[in-house]
Amino acid sequence: MIADAEKLAPPGESVGNAGQAIAEQIVYVGRTMFEQRLTDFAGGNISVRDGDTIYISPRYAGSKQHWKLEPSDILSGAIANDDILAHPRFSREGKMHLAVYRTFPDAGAIIHAHPFHILPFVVANRPIEPVLEATQKFGVTELVPAAPAHSDALAHNVVEGMRGKDDRIRKQAVAVLIPYRGIVVAGKDLYNTLDALERIDWNAWCILAAKQLTS
Numbered sequence: 165m166i167a168d169a170e171k172l173a174p175p176g177e178s179v180g181n182a183g184q185a186i187a188e189q190i191v192y193v194g195r196t197m198f199e200q201r202l203t204d205f206a207g208g209n210i211s212v213r214d215g216d217t218i219y220i221s222p223r224y225a226g227s228k229q230h231w232k233l234e235p236s237d238i239l240s241g242a243i244a245n246d247d248i249l250a251h252p253r254f255s256r257e258g259k260m261h262l263a264v265y266r267t268f269p270d271a272g273a274i275i276h277a278h279p280f281h282i283l284p285f286v287v288a289n290r291p292i293e294p295v296l297e298a299t300q301k302f303g304v305t306e307l308v309p310a311a312p313a314h315s316d317a318l319a320h321n322v323v324e325g326m327r328g329k330d331d332r333i334r335k336q337a338v339a340v341l342i343p344y345r346g347i348v349v350a351g352k353d354l355y356n357t358l359d360a361l362e363r364i365d366w367n368a369w370c371i372l373a374a375k376q377l378t379s
């Protein structure tokens with residue numbers, strides 16, 4: 165496996181001009197997510213599809229790098245095979261990203277995150293109803309069945325949770341909740357995916373805050 169890993173270009177080295185721009189976007193989105201409390205030190209990952217290639221934030225982007233990534237930290241590899249799994253810096257949650265790209269051809273970007281206002285819902289195993297005009301288009305953000313972290317079963321559950329909702333991806337994005345962990349958003353491109361994540365987080369805050377008004 166190590167030999168395979170060394171065959172892959174080191175992060176950044178295979179990133180050409182188009183790849184450089186995508187890597188810069190991923191860095192920007194990671195920093196913005198962290199500043200907006202859309203994820204935490206514990207984790208999250210961001211990827212973009214460009215043709216047959218995935219670009220993805222590295223393992224430990226939060227815990228070791230505090231989301232201060234450089235474009236050279238971004239990994240890239242083929243979507244069609246599992247070679248990138250052998251890269252020592254490949255995010256263990258990246259299997260979910262590969263599975264979603266392989267299943268949904270319209271998915272152009274994926275964010276997995278641990279957002280401040282969404283975490284109470286995943287802890288309580290509650291779906292998020294759209295209560296804002298700005299979130300109606302996402303419908304109810306449902307929970308998928310729990311599965312061990314980084315497992316094939318979890319990747320499978322995320323794909324099944326999104327199945328049949330391709331029209332939401334084409335429109336903007338679809339999201340599912342992972343019990344006790346966080347959210348996965350798949351969208352048509354990276355900025356639309358980030359926008360969806362932020363809207364659903366504000367929506368979650370509104371549900372929690374509105375309860376205070378009626379008590």
Ligand SMILES: [Zn+2]
Pocket residue numbers: 206207208257276277278345346
């Ligand atoms: Zn996570």
